[in-house]
Amino acid sequence: MAEIKDPENTILIELKGGTVTVALMPDVAPKHSERMKELVRAGAYDNVVFHRVIDGFMAQTGDVENGNAEKDFNLRRAGTGGSDLPDLPAEFSKLPHDRGTIGAARSSNPNSANSQFFINFKDNHFLNGQYTVYGRVIGGMEHVDAITRGEPPMNPDRMISVKVAADA
Numbered sequence: 091m092a093e094i095k096d097p098e099n100t101i102l103i104e105l106k107g108g109t110v111t112v113a114l115m116p117d118v119a120p121k122h123s124e125r126m127k128e129l130v131r132a133g134a135y136d137n138v139v140f141h142r143v144i145d146g147f148m149a150q151t152g153d154v155e156n157g158n159a160e161k162d163f164n165l166r167r168a169g170t171g172g173s174d175l176p177d178l179p180a181e182f183s184k185l186p187h188d189r190g191t192i193g194a195a196r197s198s199n200p201n202s203a204n205s206q207f208f209i210n211f212k213d214n215h216f217l218n219g220q221y222t223v224y225g226r227v228i229g230g231m232e233h234v235d236a237i238t239r240g241e242p243p244m245n246p247d248r249m250i251s252v253k254v255a256a257d258a
């Protein structure tokens with residue numbers, strides 16, 4: 091079990107295999123960290139699928155518009171949507187995209203991140219300075235490693251429930 095030092099900035103993602111504990115980095119990317127907590131507290135990430143999972147690269151999720159496995163789930167559109175909230179400005183830093191870091195997914199516009207994010211399976215330093223890093227897996231990376239691969243996966247895994255540790 092991961093040691094949680096800051097429950098207000100720790101996210102608990104329940105996957106089929108167990109809990110993934112993510113430490114947010116509000117000191118590095120305050121807007122992205124705040125957005126994730128806002129969407130988590132609204133229940134927006136519950137039952138959302140991992141719609142793009144590339145072996146040796148990353149697992150992407152967070153399409154709260156098209157990726158909910160219990161609402162209007164549409165795998166063909168998963169990955170094209172976001173939330174009803176405005177897009178976020180980039181918060182690039184010197185933090186590298188190492189294994190287990192959380193990055194903000196976006197379009198070709200650096201200021202288009204919204205709700206989607208990815209978890210790096212390995213060090214992906216070619217992404218450094220191009221995508222906002224705003225969290226790191228501090229426990230349960232083995233559950234991330236077990237996510238079903240595919241673009242999109244035929245039977246995608248999902249985030250069963252997502253909570254802020256302070257609320258759990």
